[in-house]
Amino acid sequence: MTIDEAAVRQAIADAVGGERLQVVRVTGTSATAVIDAGGLDGAARAALEQAAKAAGVAAGLDEVRVALTAEKRSRRILAVGSGKGGVGKSTLSANLAVALARLGRKVGLVDADIYGPSQPRLLGTEGRKPEARDKTMIPIPSPWGVPMLSMGHLVQPGQAIAWRGPMAGSALGQLIEADWGDTEILVVDLPPGTGDIQLTMLQKYKPAGAVIVSTPQDLALIDATRAIGLFDQGKVPVLGLVENMAGYLCPHCGQVSDPFGHGGAEMTARELGLPFLGRVPLDIAIRQKSDAGEPPAAGEGPQAQAFMGLARAVLAALDQTA
Known part of the structure; x- marks a missing residue:
C-alpha cells in the first residue's frame, strides 16, 4: 500500500496545529513527526504526542514515531x-x-x-x-x-x-x-x-x-x-x-x-x-x-x-x- 505523504502531513497538522508541526517523513507504512512542544506542560505534551499518532494511524500508517522539541518560537x-x-x-x-x-x-x-x-x-x-x-x-x-x-x-x-x-x-x-x-x-x-x-x-x-x-x-x-x-x-x-x-x-x-x-x-x-x-x-x-x-x-x-x-x-x- 502506498501512503500519501502529503495527506499524512495534513492529517497530523490538523491534529496538533500546523504551526507546531515541523517535519514529517514517511517510510513505507511508518512515519516520523517532529513537533514543537514549546511552552507546554507534561500532560499537554503527552496529549500532543497521542494526537499525532492517532492522526497518522487514521491516515493509513501502521506506526508514527513522535519527537517533541522545545524550540522557542520567535515573537x-x-x-x-x-x-x-x-x-x-x-x-x-x-x-x-x-x-x-x-x-x-x-x-x-x-x-x-x-x-x-x-x-x-x-x-x-x-x-x-x-x-x-x-x-x-x-x-x-x-x-x-x-x-x-x-x-x-x-x-x-x-x-x-x-x-x-x-x-x-x-x-x-x-x-x-x-x-x-x-x-x-x-x-x-x-x-x-x-x-x-x-x-x-x-x-x-x-x-x-x-x-x-x-x-x-x-x-x-x-x-x-x-x-x-x-x-x-x-x-x-x-x-x-x-x-x-x-x-x-x-x-x-x-x-x-x-x-x-x-x-x-x-x-x-x-x-x-x-x-x-x-x-x-x-x-x-x-x-x-x-x-x-x-x-x-x-x-x-x-x-x-x-x-x-x-x-x-x-x-x-x-x-x-x-
Whole structure:
C-alpha cells in the first residue's frame, strides 16, 4: 500500500496545529513527526504526542514515531493601524488579541496610542500599575488571557500626555521591550494617522505584518490607503483590510441599515490587490461590552463569531509571511 505523504502531513497538522508541526517523513507504512512542544506542560505534551499518532494511524500508517522539541518560537509583531481615528481600531485590536488567544496563540497587546490610550478600559485593567524587573516593565495580565501594557497604566485617568515625538518614541520602546516572556504574537494598537509613532514602529521594530482597519465610507478609505502606503514604504507586509462598523441590525425592526455604506473596504482591498479579512458589524452589544471591559471576542454569539473569523484570517495571512 502506498501512503500519501502529503495527506499524512495534513492529517497530523490538523491534529496538533500546523504551526507546531515541523517535519514529517514517511517510510513505507511508518512515519516520523517532529513537533514543537514549546511552552507546554507534561500532560499537554503527552496529549500532543497521542494526537499525532492517532492522526497518522487514521491516515493509513501502521506506526508514527513522535519527537517533541522545545524550540522557542520567535515573537512576531502584528501592527493594527488606520489612516484616521474613529474607525474602531482599538476595539478591534483588543478583540483580535483575545480571539487569537482563544485560537491557542500566546498573545500580548501593546497600546501604542500614547496620546489617547484606551486599552485599559477595553480589557478591564484600569487602575493597575505594571511592576518592573531590572528596569524592564512586566506586562499586566488581563482577565482574558492577554497580557498588556499601555500608557494608560502609567498616568492618571484623563491626564493629558503632551509629549513631542522623541519622548513618545521612547515610551513606545519601553512598552515593546517589556518582559513579554513566551509571547508569540505581540498585537500593537497604533495611533491613527502616519506620524512619529508609526515611523518608530516601522524603522526600529519592523512588524511581521499589518492589519488596516476602516469603515466602509470613502473618507475613511482614503486615509486607510495612506496608511497602507506607509507600511509599503517600510516594507512591512499588509495582511489585509478589515471593514468595521459594517451594517447595523436594528434590534427593534430587524432591518439592516448601512450608515457608513457597505463593501467599501472590500472593494478597496480588491483594487489594491490586498486580502479582505472580514467585516465586523456596527452593534450596540459590542459598544456596551467594550465600555464594560468585557471584550465580545471572549464570549459567544454573532459578535464573537465575527472576531474569531477575523482572527483566523489574520493568523493564516501572518503565518504565510513567516
